[in-house]
Amino acid sequence: MGCGATKSNxxxxxxxIQRWYRQYVAxxxxxxxxxxxxxxxxxxxxxxxxxxxxxxxxxxxxxxxPANSERNLISHIFRENEICRDIExxxxxxxxxxxxxxxxxxxxxxxxxxxxxxxxxxxxxxxKQQLHTRxxxxxxxxxxxxxxxxxxxxxxxxxxxxxITICGDLHGHLEDLLLVFYKNGMPSVEKSYVFNxxxxxxxxxxxxxxxxxxxxxxxxxxxxxxxxxxxxxxIVNLRYGFTKEVLGKYRLHGKKILKxxxxxxxxxxxxxxxxxxxxxxxxxxxxxxxxxIIAQADRHKVKSTSFLLIVDMLWSDPMPQDxxxxxxxxxxxxxxxxxxxxxxxxxHNLQLLIRSHECKQEGYEFCHNRKVLxxxxxxxxxxxxxxxxxxxxxxxxxxxxxxxxxxxxSTRELTLRQSVGETERSALRxxxxxxxxxxxxxxxxxxxxxxxxxxxxxxxxxxxxVEAVLRLGLPWRVLRSQLVTTTQDGMLDYQGWLRELxxxxxxxxxxxxxxxxxxxNLETIFRIIDSDHSGLISFEEFRQTWKLLSSHLKMxxxxxxxxxxxxxxxxxxxxxxxxxxxxxxxxLVDRTMNLPSEPNHTKTDE
Amino acid sequence: xxxxxKEAVISEIHRRIAEAFNVFDNESSKSVDVRExxxxxRSLGCFxxxxxxxxxxxxxxxxxxxxxxxxxKFLPAMTxxxxxxxxxxxxxxxxxxxxxxxxxxKKGYLEAEELKKYMTQEGEPFxxxxxxxxxxxxxxxxxxVIFYKDLVSKMTFEDL
Numbered sequence: 098m099g100c101g102a103t104k105s106n107x108x109x110x111x112x113x114i115q116r117w118y119r120q121y122v123a124x125x126x127x128x129x130x131x132x133x134x135x136x137x138x139x140x141x142x143x144x145x146x147x148x149x150x151x152x153x154x155x156x157x158x159x160x161x162x163p164a165n166s167e168r169n170l171i172s173h174i175f176r177e178n179e180i181c182r183d184i185e186x187x188x189x190x191x192x193x194x195x196x197x198x199x200x201x202x203x204x205x206x207x208x209x210x211x212x213x214x215x216x217x218x219x220x221x222x223x224x225k226q227q228l229h230t231r232x233x234x235x236x237x238x239x240x241x242x243x244x245x246x247x248x249x250x251x252x253x254x255x256x257x258x259x260x261i262t263i264c265g266d267l268h269g270h271l272e273d274l275l276l277v278f279y280k281n282g283m284p285s286v287e288k289s290y291v292f293n294x295x296x297x298x299x300x301x302x303x304x305x306x307x308x309x310x311x312x313x314x315x316x317x318x319x320x321x322x323x324x325x326x327x328x329x330x331x332i333v334n335l336r337y338g339f340t341k342e343v344l345g346k347y348r349l350h351g352k353k354i355l356k357x358x359x360x361x362x363x364x365x366x367x368x369x370x371x372x373x374x375x376x377x378x379x380x381x382x383x384x385x386x387x388x389x390i391i392a393q394a395d396r397h398k399v400k401s402t403s404f405l406l407i408v409d410m411l412w413s414d415p416m417p418q419d420x421x422x423x424x425x426x427x428x429x430x431x432x433x434x435x436x437x438x439x440x441x442x443x444x445h446n447l448q449l450l451i452r453s454h455e456c457k458q459e460g461y462e463f464c465h466n467r468k469v470l471x472x473x474x475x476x477x478x479x480x481x482x483x484x485x486x487x488x489x490x491x492x493x494x495x496x497x498x499x500x501x502x503x504x505x506x507s508t509r510e511l512t513l514r515q516s517v518g519e520t521e522r523s524a525l526r527x528x529x530x531x532x533x534x535x536x537x538x539x540x541x542x543x544x545x546x547x548x549x550x551x552x553x554x555x556x557x558x559x560x561x562x563v564e565a566v567l568r569l570g571l572p573w574r575v576l577r578s579q580l581v582t583t584t585q586d587g588m589l590d591y592q593g594w595l596r597e598l599x600x601x602x603x604x605x606x607x608x609x610x611x612x613x614x615x616x617x618n619l620e621t622i623f624r625i626i627d628s629d630h631s632g633l634i635s636f637e638e639f640r641q642t643w644k645l646l647s648s649h650l651k652m653x654x655x656x657x658x659x660x661x662x663x664x665x666x667x668x669x670x671x672x673x674x675x676x677x678x679x680x681x682x683x684x685l686v687d688r689t690m691n692l693p694s695e696p697n698h699t700k701t702d703e
Numbered sequence: 704x705x706x707x708x709k710e711a712v713i714s715e716i717h718r719r720i721a722e723a724f725n726v727f728d729n730e731s732s733k734s735v736d737v738r739e740x741x742x743x744x745r746s747l748g749c750f751x752x753x754x755x756x757x758x759x760x761x762x763x764x765x766x767x768x769x770x771x772x773x774x775x776k777f778l779p780a781m782t783x784x785x786x787x788x789x790x791x792x793x794x795x796x797x798x799x800x801x802x803x804x805x806x807x808x809k810k811g812y813l814e815a816e817e818l819k820k821y822m823t824q825e826g827e828p829f830x831x832x833x834x835x836x837x838x839x840x841x842x843x844x845x846x847x848v849i850f851y852k853d854l855v856s857k858m859t860f861e862d863l
Contacts, residue, residue, distance in 0.1 A: 110801035111826035116752050117793050118829075118837055121858050123745030130726045417732050557715050572722035575746070 128521055131575055133458065135524040136479040138569040139531060192234035206232040208239060215312045219283070222305045223275060230350040233308065237357045240311040243318060244364040249396050250388060251322045251369040253289070255493040261289045261371060263489040265453035265472035266326065269300025269342070272504035273476055273486050274309065280500060281488065284313045284321045291369050293453045293472065294326020294379030294411070298337035300475065304346060325365035326379040327411040327454070331355065335621045363397040367410055375495055377451040381413035382441050383431045384421040414455060415464050435465040442468060451489065460487025460501045476503045480523045525579055531567060533598040538566045543591040553588045556581070633673045713782065720781045723747055724774055734771040737764070744781065749790035753827040795855055802851035812848040
């Protein structure tokens with residue numbers, strides 16, 4: 098029993114274990130990165146759909162004629178979008194008749210707001226209380242009055258306020274905003290903030306975030322600056338959850354609140370410039386960006402002459418190559434390169450562009466030779482554990498300092514393996530939904546490779562076919578083992594695999610698939626039609642909607658097929674379609690928005 | 704026929720390597736941070752030691768190291784690795800034997816401190832972070848020890 102021999106055995110054993118474990122960690126890291134890519138590409142593809150929806154509405158506006166039988170539906174859709182004169186708006190939003198009952202235990206606000214009002218508000222939201230409608234309307238009205246007076250581009254100077262804190266997308270993540278306030282201090286005369294858009298949608302506390310930001314803005318108008326994001330837009334809100342949230346929390350007056358917000362969003366400034374050197378805006382720039390032109394625009398008008406310039410500011414993304422090309426992935430704005438950054442910065446004598454709009458794993462990221470900085474403040478954006486949030490502190494030297502964080506303490510305690518697992522499951526589920534939505538196209542693609550009609554194709558061909566159909570730019574060979582579990586000798590029974598993709602077997606397959614693909618658009622349109630927000634639409638409305646959408650998509654759908662579908666979806670056979678039931682048919686009801694119905698409970702904060 | 708097959712195999716290998724590489728190439732710049740190369744190589748099914756990894760990196764680095772590895776140089780080197788089946792996986796039973804060597808008393812498990820000592824003092828030592836991460840994944844919560852046979856089963860992926 099030589100000591101030497103044992104020692105060398107131990108060494109060998111340790112080496113082996115280390116070698117194995119490092120490989121395991123690397124595999125996990127790869128999976129984590131892929132998961133990230135999955136979420137990102139699906140998110141952007143969704144935004145592309147969103148812009149298509151805009152185009153659809155544009156198409157509707159341009160094409161309807163009095164003789165058109167869908168006229169009622171269209172005017173129904175657009176009645177809500179009529180622009181009234183300001184006096185009418187003030188009357189419509191009069192809060193004075195709304196009484197605050199004695200039972201109400203939430204915060205009381207007085208105007209003009211005081212520091213303790215706002216502190217109470219933050220505290221109340223921390224304790225999950227809700228602000229009464231009366232105060233909401235009052236607060237929003239005051240905010241609107243202020244915003245109307247602001248220029249398109251806020252000019253801020255560090256000599257007044259020394260240090261400025263800049264936050265990116267918050268997306269309804271109240272926890273993150275509270276975390277930022279906790280770490281950095283709340284806004285005050287000594288502590289200036291710039292909030293760079295996308296305050297709402299996706300997270301569950303969007304209205305609370307808005308109310309807090311507006312309250313601070315009213316309290317410290319020279320120190321709190323809000324930039325508009327692409328999600329400060331009522332049509333985007335219909336799709337991404339803000340509308341649902343407000344209607345759920347304010348059942349009586351939610352509609353009014355949303356209408357007021359529609360107006361307010363259009364009045365949000367488009368950018369902030371610090372010391373005439375640092376430009377902050379939500380999306381980005383394009384080669385035609387000219388701040389002088391933008392400064393002159395009527396930002397609140399839906400079709401202002403600078404409409405496209407404004408879309409660029411809110412929707413664009415940077416790219417590594419030189420040039421400026423349309424942003425096909427998002428469907429709006431552009432991709433701009435380092436040469437465009439140079440050009441625009443030089444044109445206006447600027448030294449740095451700070452923007453948000455894209456989720457970053459570390460909460461922030463530089464690009465274009467550190468001339469462009471992305472800041473994102475919603476941690477765990479895609480899923481618990483997916484990313485950190487961050488904010489920037491900028492002093493008179495204009496050198497950005499970053500502070501990162503991650504809400505939800507338990508995620509930090511999860512092992513790498515566990516947090517990858519959660520997020521990955523979610524991503525793969527979303528990916529399978531995408532695959533299902535393209536079932537027919539995938540079948541055709543697979544059959545193309547299966548020239549002998551054996552029912553089997555190689556995994557190599559599977560990967561190529563899937564990318565050709567889905568065009569998400571994902572590493573399919575890396576993901577393969579997660580998506581394809583039964584293979585024989587490197588070959589796949591593709592029909593079996595397609596059948597295994599989850600979700601119920603449809604009767605009229607291609608119609609349902611298309612509906613499934615268009616489900617977000619459909620839901621958005623349904624909610625617009627459902628103007629009394631009852632959650633129900635009639636068969637006829639359903640049929641007309643689908644017809645309109647399918648003609649826009651250049652598809653052939655027979656009336657019978659639609660009616661059959663409608664009947665089968667009418668689960669309680671009362672001649673109307675419950676939107677939620679409809680979406681449930683695709684298992685898409687947002688689980689996080691399961692608001693309890695309280696028929697016997699007197700709501701005191703309405 | 705042989706030639707055609709070989710070409711097809713190589714082109715598929717190229718695509719696999721490109722996919723893995725692109726996952727870490729955030730800016731589509733056809734290069735990745737040198738610190739990610741180990742992850743890429745391992746994710747393709749290889750089990751290099753740290754020393755072997757450094758050798759490979761030295762091969763694919765620029766003459767004057769920039770901190771980035773270009774795809775152009777990475778692809779041929781990685782193709783060779785895969786074609787020659789270098790850095791083969793460690794069979795389960797060999798791995799378990801390795802644990803058994805460390806488990807001198809043949810208890811069937813290792814104490815946290817035992818494993819920590821070996822991993823940070825022997826072989827190609829783990830950093831503090833690495834060993835903490837390993838322990839948090841490996842430790843059986845109730846007994847507070849590492850049942851290595853279970854661990855090996857839990858953490859073995861299917862070969863690509």
